[in-house]
Amino acid sequence: MTDLRALSTPSADTVYFLTDPGLEGPFRYLAQDTSSAENYGTVIVGANAARYHRILLDNEIDTGWFGTIGDGANHPLSERFTTLTEARAIYPHATALTDEIDWCAIQAAINTAKSANAVTTAIRIPRGDYVINQALRAEVDGLLLRGLGGASISIEMDYFGLMVNRGTGGTEADPQPVYGVQVRDLTFRAMKGYGPTNGGIIIFNNCRDLLLDNVTVVGDAAKLTERQRLTNGIGTSQGTTGVLRNCLVDGTSKPGYYIANGSHHIRIEGCEARNVSGSLGYQPGFGVSGADSITLVDCQGHDNQGAGLQITCDGYPAGVGTPSTNIQVIGGQYSHNRGNGILMGTNLVPQYPRDVQLVGVDTSDNELNGFLSGAGTRVVLADHVAHGNKNSGIAIVNYFAITSSFQVIDPQVANNAIHGVEIRSVDRVTIQGGRTFDDQAVATQGAGVALVPIAGEAAPSNIRILDVDAFGNRLGAVSSTGADAISGQYRLTGTGSPENVVAAPVGSQFTDLAAGLHYVKTVGTGKIGWKALATVL
Known part of the structure; x- marks a missing residue:
């Protein structure tokens, strides 16, 4: 040179x-x-x-050209410069001689891509472990930030590691859109307990058409909790759209993925969240809060303090809140969590999640329920698998008189500790087809389908239980002690007469498989009022 x-x-x-x-x-x-x-x-x-x-032979900017070291050690600017003025001649964005050289160099590469005469917005970070003490700001339309050969970035400050937030008026408020940011093949580490409070290690606000691909965020939940840091892994909000693909979040102290208010039309595919645990208790792997049109495909949320996936409402605007709407969960496993497999509810009544579909999802072997909804409407569970949970496989509960209109199609629910499917004071639930059973040597699952009362709430209504194969359950196919459905229809099978055995609404049907007799419920909602149909030969 x-x-x-x-x-x-x-x-x-x-x-x-x-x-x-x-x-x-x-x-x-x-x-x-x-x-x-x-x-x-x-x-x-x-x-x-x-x-x-x-x-640029390959049309990419290399951060090494700007002086990165990447040996995993601290290298403040004071190693190379005696004054801040001298350092700013090379790194104008430097704020102190204690700034890490790796941060200064990577940010310099991003700033080069942002400049008016930039010929490319693609940046590569060579293999290494880079230490940063300030957030990498990536407000560059069309930016590609990719690591090579296992490149990782270690954060050593209580702030975001990577942030996209194009604020207005010199502040972070009211972020303006940033388009087409891509982050690939990078690991962000928070292993010393550093991280933001109530924010993500990487965060995207109003980032349109975002693509995260093969990005890993690794923290130490115990150290973050010890330092009282309430830190997410990956966060989106305020208009962000796009795709998160093949990402991993491990060991944060708040939800690993936090898809927050204003996020919409985001597809999360093949991602994993594990070992999330914090001082607030019951922290989920994936959190969807006040977002719209979010799809999770073949994801895994396991070994988390709370649920594998939590779908709820956001508290903004204050006093009004924003519900999660149009949420699809396709395939994937949410298992071995200390809370529920999937939890859906609200923290701001009267808001509640709406229009949720779960298709082919496995919520097994959790410490609480496989799937629990305490609030929500227009919800479909199709081909749902839930076995070995310490509570019920599927629990639909009307805690705040805002749970209704659930359709459960072809579930495979088995060997749970309380019930297969549990319905508490809910209006309009249909369970059609599938199996709810216990095939253990010593059965643990109570009822195949249980109607359970909630003190002070209305009885279940418009309950339809149709062609469910229920066997081996301790309390039979359907149990409704103290909470008989006041309306709806059952279509059940079993052995013997249902009279004085099966409680069901008027119009329900029962087939005695042993005698080949058919019964119809003619009066009442309890166990009496069944009449055998005449058989004409």
């Missing part, structure tokens, strides 16, 4: 190749450029104000 700077008569027809370690590459002299500032990576200013521009 020294020889290039010293050239007194550069030629526009010559390619100059730097051999300085970390800066290797071709440059060319641009006579027409008289104003570009030197950034020591892609633009070098030589004698007589000559500007040399790096030739």
